[in-house]
Amino acid sequence: MILHLDINNFYCSAYRVFMPWLEGRPVGVLSSGDGCLVARSNELKALGVPNGIPVFQLAPEVRRQTVLLSSAYALFGEMSRRVVATVRASTGRVQVYSCDELFADASGLSCEALQAHAEQLRHTVQRNTGLPVSIGVAASRTLAKVATGIAKKQPAFRGVCVLEADHPATLAHLGKMPATDLWGVASRTGEKLARLGIRTALALREADPKAIRQRFGVVLERTLWELRGLDVIQPDDIDQKRQNIMTSRTFGQATGDLADLQEAVRTHAQAGAAKARRQQSVARAVMVFLSTPRFRSDLPQDYPSVTLPLPRPTDDSRLIVATAQRALAMIYRPGYQYAKAGVMLIDLADREGLQLDWLEAQEPETQRQQSAQLMKVMDAVNREFGRGTLSLGGERPQQSWRQRTQRPTPRFLTSWDELPVIRMG
Structure with missing residues (x-):
């Protein structure tokens, strides 16, 4: 027999564990950048609000009674991990299907x-984690x-x-x-x-x-x-490796500055390379695309993209980033305000079972081992100290392309400065 467990209204329920005053109120959790609803409490569903609706389309009477919160993926990930740990302690083999x-x-x-x-x-999961x-x-x-x-x-x-x-x-x-x-x-x-x-x-x-x-x-x-x-x-059959890996985000504000776009593409390329390494895959090509704001009829529109082959199948962030930056240079056009950039790793193959084409450039074994070791260290540092701790190229203090959350909440479980406080008496 197979047991399937689903956390009810996960994102909303995770917030309610630490913000009990949300109980009984319509709650909506927003996508990255606070653009659309990605989770709704039962109370918000009862108001007829569909999932995925842009925030600006919410009716005024719904907005007045709804608590809207930005996503806190570090909190959600930790709460998910605790549920899995609780189930593993109480039952047999566990297969995680999603968060x-x-x-x-x-x-x-x-x-x-x-x-x-x-x-x-x-009962045990709710007692240990507070999640229904x-x-x-x-x-x-x-x-x-x-x-x-x-x-x-x-x-x-x-x-x-x-x-x-x-x-x-x-x-x-x-x-x-x-x-x-x-x-x-x-x-x-x-x-x-x-x-x-x-x-x-x-x-x-x-x-x-x-x-x-x-x-x-x-x-x-x-x-x-x-x-x-x-x-x-x-x-x-469920956990098949992805054949392509897409990493993209809508900007906090539109920008035409090449330095901003280079930084965004570099960040996305590194994130995609890390995902490829996690599933033991290598990529043969990189696609980069840009997009102007689709709903801004007052701005000129541009949706360029280009795909470049990698010199060899690889999961090395350095090679992937360099290729992505070359692709960006080919499609960037001054005078346009871009609202989104993305990087897709294409034609993924299993790293261990890859049969190299004789027409492809082959990496010397010593160089391959050095690359693998360097990427291993980079991934370990970022797992231990947080994503982006170790990256290529560094980051500027002012990043207009970064997504902005207007309704942030404390992280509760992943930051010492934001641990919940209990007052008694």
Whole structure:
């Protein structure tokens, strides 16, 4: 059996742990740069506010009663780590799916024992971290996520739902559930399924596996088998390495200064290289793009981009940054105010299993080892002392391109100066 745990309204709940006065009030957490809503409390959802809406589109009556907060990713990351640690101490093998979701091994227990175990785990997580969670248990990951959705939306389950694949109640729920609500079924796939008369999760479960595979591929066929209670989606199917890595941010304010753009591109290139190293990949090419403010009709518009091959497949920040800067020099045009820059590492390959093309420049083994050691030291320093502690090129004190947060909160758990204070008496 598979246990799936989902933190309820994670970002909002994380803030409420340290700001209890937010309880019961509509709360919205904003994206980087405070542009859009990326998380909503139940109270804000009840007001009909959709996720992803730009802040300026919020109705005045909603703005007056809503508490809007900037994202605090250091806090969210630490709270997520604590939830994972709590689950690992209470159950079997844990697979982290995202910052607010995880799967755990729950095999070997009866249905009654699974219910009790999940209820105790939910209580332990809330006691240890202050975060409310919902838990679903089933024979497959897809059904476990369905069970979690039931536990979250139906108060009668009190946050825990155990589903048996062939139980009449399970089949009845799948018969009411749109196929597009299933994990991994996109709206476009749902439209194609609907043309075949498959509109619900139950209809997909009862479809012919061979026909589904022929029309949609092996991934959707696996979803079909998962709905029948077979655990065929393995961790490697979920945690596949990315073939491209994009790093981009909207600027705090538009800028036409080349030095600002060079610094932004350098920062993004280093971040992308670090991500490539974390997944043991090397890149063969780098794409750089710029964008002017799309909603500023009073400004001239420009959306240039260019892709340059790297001299050899690499994860070395120095080579990636140098190539990205050459690309920037090719597309930069004076006289434009740019609001966004981005760097994408393209055509990633596994670092250990890479088969070098004889036409590609090959790096001497000594140089390769020196590069790997240097990057290892850089990553270790930045993990220990914070991102950006050790970087290429340095940073200027005034950075107009940096994102600005207008509604910051204390970091609570990751800064000594911002630890929560308790007053008694």
